[in-house]
Amino acid sequence: MRVVTISAAYGTAGSQIGPAVAERLGVPFVDRAIPNAVAEELGCTLEEALAHDDRAERGLGRLLSGAMRLPTVTFGGVDMYVPGVMPLAPEEFVRRTERMLRDTARNQGGVFLGRAGALVLADHPGALHVRLDAPVKRRIRQTATLGGLSEREARRIIEENDGARTAYVRHFYKADPTDPSLYHLVLDSTAIPVPTCVELIVTAAEAVD
Structure with a gap:
């Protein structure tokens, strides 16, 4: 598998490339299914679970920076209070996310987008780890064009999302998600067409022992 x-x-078309790679390889594409499953297991809503997700625009990045003030929000072992549901510690969300990633990889295989997958599954036999990245100017241009946005709005969205994703990986894994040594393959999907990126990833995945 x-x-x-x-x-x-x-802004690097991960949500397009991931499903296409999964279809080519005949394995599940695992993205929003992970936080949704964690939310169900913890007994909270998807929106509350996504407050701890690595790609929540106003989620973890703002929690870590202190810009979002919620009752008893702390990091370092103290539970976070979420009105109406059981206390939810960010560490608990991450621990259960890791377990689901490992279980899915072992039982079904899959293409996993985000969730620090390269770190969580670093020791999984035969796994291929890919990074999609590009200069911020090209990501802004691509986001603005595809989304029908102004470049100013596209820049704001990119900065907030980059901040949340980087904060997630740095806080929980003490790593930099842009570090190329974490990956087997790094692609600029704003310069290389999406179908070519898919082909390169599929070829590399099939070649990994």
């Missing part, structure tokens, strides 16, 4: 992790900077 093939396992591919994709770490994608915002």
Whole structure:
């Protein structure tokens, strides 16, 4: 069973490339299913779970910076209070996310987008770890064009998402998600067409022992 992790900077078409790679390899594409499953297991809503997700625009990045003030929000072992549901510690969300990643990889294989997959599944036999990245100017241009946004709005979205994703990996794994040594393959999907990126990833995944 093939396992591919994709770490994608915002604006690099990860949500297009991931499903296409999964279809080609005949394995599940695992993205929003992970936080949704964790939310069900913890007894909270998806929105509350996504407050701790690595790609939540106003989620973990703002929690870590202190810009979002919620009752008893701390990091370092103290539970976070979420009104109406059981206390939810960020560490608990991450621990259960890791377990689901490992279980899915072992039982079904899959293409995993985000969730620090390259770190969580670093020791999974035969896994291919991919990073999609590009200069921020090209990511802004691509986001603005595809989303029908102004470049100013595209820049804001990219900065907030980059901040949340980087904070997630640095806080919980003490690593830099842009570090190329974490990956087997690094692609600029704003310069290389999406179908070519898919082909390169599929070829590499099939070649990994």
